[in-house]
Amino acid sequence: MNRIINDPDLVVEDAVRGYLKAHRDLVRPTTNPRVIRHHLAPQQGKVGVVTGGGSGHEPAFLGYVGDGMIDAVAIGEIFSSPTAKSFHDAFVAADGGRGVACLYGNYAGDNMNVKLAVKKAASHDLTVKTVVANDDVPSAPKSERDKRRGVAGEILMWKVGGARAAEGADLDEVIASAQKAIDAxxxxxxxxxxxxxxxxxxxxxxxxxxxxxxxxxxxxxxxxxxxxxxxxxxxxxxxxxxxxxxxxxxxxxxxxxxxxxxxxxxxxxxxxxxxxxxxxxxxxxxxxxxxxxxxxxxxxxxxxxxxxxxxxxxxxxxxxxxxxxxxxxxxxxx
Amino acid sequence: MNRIINDPDLVVEDAVRGYLKAHRDLVRPTTNPRVIRHHLAPQQGKVGVVTGGGSGHEPAFLGYVGDGMIDAVAIGEIFSSPTAKSFHDAFVAADGGRGVACLYGNYAGDNMNVKLAVKKAASHDLTVKTVVANDDVPSAPKSERDKRRGVAGEILMWKVGGARAAEGADLDEVIASAQKAIDAxxxxxxxxxxxxxxxxxxxxxxxxxxxxxxxxxxxxxxxxxxxxxxxxxxxxxxxxxxxxxxxxxxxxxxxxxxxxxxxxxxxxxxxxxxxxxxxxxxxxxxxxxxxxxxxxxxxxxxxxxxxxxxxxxxxxxxxxxxxxxxxxxxxxxx
Missing domain, CATH: 3.30.1180.20 (Dihydroxyacetone kinase; domain 2)
Structure with missing residues (x-):
């Protein structure tokens, strides 16, 4: 295996550390080593936009934290969902007082962990609403669209949701636009x-x-x-x-x-x-x-x-x- | 060979055609199918910045045509120099009346073809000056730096030369900055x-x-x-x-x-x-x-x-x- 790694079990840690050093103009670490935030997040008065997913898909997911895009990202192991705690910590990192839109892909682990994180956020009065991307046509018939996986259509969903939040829209408006984006x-x-x-x-x-x-x-x-x-x-x-x-x-x-x-x-x-x-x-x-x-x-x-x-x-x-x-x-x- | 191609002998044609369709906001074709220009080139009163090289290095070379970067690019076959005619046609496409800076990499074919193209341009009063990138340390000892290949340092050379030209510098100033860039x-x-x-x-x-x-x-x-x-x-x-x-x-x-x-x-x-x-x-x-x-x-x-x-x-x-x-x-x- 001809690869550029140190310890195979620490590739995510090592890559995230390098990413934070390389993009100081865009991102900041948080107290959770598996959560990265926009350098200005949380921005007061703006709906926070969060995503998360497994590593190994770079520039997804962390590479979409930026202006007019994502405010905070939860980072999983390679091809594995981030933990519920990481999703929750990303919500907190993105929360500017107008709620958080969590725009993520339809995978069993992500669904479970986002649900737990949303519940925990609600317990301290942080409102999080979600849109689940299911753009991958071959993964299930149209009649079972809710079983389809989320794939690269997520990027356009983030672009739309991120831009809508940057315009000053409220949480329901951001969610509606992101949902419309993935539905199309x-x-x-x-x-x-x-x-x-x-x-x-x-x-x-x-x-x-x-x-x-x-x-x-x-x-x-x-x-x-x-x-x-x-x-x-x-x-x-x-x-x-x-x-x-x-x-x-x-x-x-x-x-x-x-x-x-x-x-x-x-x-x-x-x-x-x-x-x-x-x-x-x-x-x-x-x-x-x-x-x-x-x-x-x-x-x-x-x-x-x-x-x-x-x-x-x-x-x-x-x-x-x-x-x-x-x-x-x-x-x-x- | 699991690849996304049509005719293996036409990969450059096919890719360039797709590139032109994808990036209409940045580039335009020219009468030479192996030369692409900035959508505004030639810009009157601005020094033209040109490069060229073999295909297969994407986004180099054509991907660096853009604002504050390259004005026209000559495109070669995979891993092969563009022709002298293509370099010359790129000079013409970039010429806004203040001369052209050709910033390219140190390979035998490119050296030969650029030299021929510069001579042909001179014959109709188009002044082209060159900087040859030789940033690849292992390809020759320091005492023979002129034998070293140009590699990814070319990108920083284009960035510097392109930005200098965009500032309104004259040809000698653009050349001096690009030369300083690659020397450093x-x-x-x-x-x-x-x-x-x-x-x-x-x-x-x-x-x-x-x-x-x-x-x-x-x-x-x-x-x-x-x-x-x-x-x-x-x-x-x-x-x-x-x-x-x-x-x-x-x-x-x-x-x-x-x-x-x-x-x-x-x-x-x-x-x-x-x-x-x-x-x-x-x-x-x-x-x-x-x-x-x-x-x-x-x-x-x-x-x-x-x-x-x-x-x-x-x-x-x-x-x-x-x-x-x-x-x-x-x-x-x-």
Whole structure:
């Protein structure tokens, strides 16, 4: 295992320490070593925006703490939920007196720990409301959308919720916008190689050479189909075939499109995929208003890609395009 | 080979087309399909800043076209120099009437093609002056610094040159600042895995499992030592031992530090490395004023990392910290 680590059991500690040193202009530590806050948090009079999740997905989750984005983040072990205590401490770190919006992904551990943390917060009169991202289409049928996982659509949900909070909206408004954002968003991933958690030392799932796993999850959760690797154009078509009918997206829609590498895929290949995605969407009468191409939500050194598409109304277009400054996503309106 | 491509011989065409579609707010095509320009270039009255290099290093080189950075870029095949014609066409695309600064890396093909392009530009009264980056310490002894390769230090050179041009400096001033930037910059890489050029279909060099190549080049050029993989702390110490004495850097220095993954290395590991780098530099009385951690200059899906350190005087600190907006590097002064 050729990796840049010290003790495999301390990779999260070591990385978080380095992160705090590297981004003093954006973030601060808290008394909980697994919670990082915005350097100005809590901002009095602003709704606090919190997320959290397992490590190994960098720049998610901690890389989205920043201006117009997240106020505090709870950090889990690699591919594991943060503790209830960490979620709770993140709520406290983000609380500026107008309540906290916790915008997170639909995983069993996160659901359980967020619920406990919200209850604890309520016991000392801190109001926390939640939105659970469930944008991953292949993980459950549309009729059971509440069982779907949250994947890279979370980033657009944070962008929308963060921008709405920065505008001065109240807690219910922030929650409504974030919920609208994820309701208008669909994602799918294709895995091309497994990854290795340092403390495990070997892949926790396998993808054979020459094969791709369509619908793979961010932790290697099985997809809906294992098939021979196809040309990028066919991958793009396949991904769109899965997600466009699900919302459904259609002629006249304005879109945000986020293409994220899973870690090891060369950046140029994300653009090769986007070239086709953009062509098909345009041919079908849709307009990509906000494209995001890069490594936004990774899974260690997995090869592969995720596609996220959001249908924009006027409010979502404004909030996705609003100014933001964070390690993972920065927008300067041009 | 599990990759997201169409025809292996057309990966650059396909990726550039996708790039142009994704970043219409930043870039425009030119009549040469291997030259991309800033959406406002040429800007009358501003010195044009040009670079160019092989593909496969994304976001380098095209990702640094942007505000306060590069005005036009010449794009080569994977790991190959752009043609002389492409460099020349990039000069023309960037020329706003005050001359062009071509800031590129020290490779045989680039040197030859830039020289031809500069000559051709002179024949129609377009003045182009050059700075050649040679920041890669292990590629030649200090006494033969002109033989050293240019690596990720190029990014800081572009940042400085681009910011100086944006300030309204004349060509000689832009060249002087960019030259000062690269003269104050030293880099080293450690390779942990090879990469595969799609059109070749197999690795063009090898690194055995459990081994690392210290001083590796961006195209797999041999380093100075092949050794068993060590803990991240020892990698950090080893890298600093190579580059700090070379300038030399010392107590009281203000620094820009750029840690770039080579492609497949998980982002959290870059922070694990930075944690130690930062500790050692601080212990030795130096201050990291401008840290950059991320995938700034990659080599397809190679695993590994490069470290670049620049000693800042007042001018370099100001120019590195100046506002910029590009896919590879965006700075909003906080």
């Amino acid at each position: 968003t669909r994602s799918i991933g294709i895995g091309l190689s497994p990854c290795i958690i340092p403390a495990v030392g070997k892949p926790n799932f396998s993808i054979e050479n020459g094969m791709m796993e369509v619908g793979i999850g961010h932790h290697g959760e099985p997809g809906v189909e294992v098939a021979p690797v196809r040309p990028a154009k066919e991958m793009a078509d396949l991904m769109l075939d899965h997600i466009l009918p699900d919302l459904p997206f259609g002629r006249g829609d304005d879109l945000a499109v986020l293409v994220s590498g899973l870690g090891a895929t060369p950046v140029m290949e994300l653009y090769i995929l986007y070239d086709r995605l953009s062509e098909v969407l345009e041919d079908r009468g849709m307009t990509v208003v906000h494209p995001f191409i890069g490594n936004y939500f990774t899974s260690l050194e997995m090869m592969g890609v995720t596609l996220t598409v959001m249908r924009l109304d006027g409010e979502l277009a404004r909030l996705v395009g609003a100014p933001a400054r964070s390690v993972g996503l920065t927008r300067i309106p041009s | 910059t030293r880099s080293i890489g450690i390779g942990l895995s090879p990469c595969i050029i799609p059109a070749v279909g197999k690795p063009n060099f090898s690194i055995e499992n459990g081994m690392m190549e210290v001083g590796i080049g961006h195209h797999g050029e041999p380093g100075v030592e092949v050794a068993p993989v060590r803990p991240a702390k020892e990698m950090a110490d080893l890298m600093l031992d190579h580059i700090l004495p070379d300038l030399p850097f010392g107590r009281g220095d203000d620094l820009a530090v750029l840690v770039s993954g080579l492609g497949a290395t998980p982002v959290m590991e870059l922070y694990i490395l930075y944690d130690r780098l930062s500790e050692v530099l601080e212990d030795r009385g130096m201050t990291v004023v401008h840290p950059f951690i991320g995938n700034y200059f990659t080599s397809l899906e190679m695993m590994g990392v490069t470290l670049t350190v620049m000693r800042l005087d007042g001018e370099l600190a100001r120019l590195v910290g100046a506002p910029a907006r590009s896919v590879g590097l965006t700075r909003i002064p906080s």
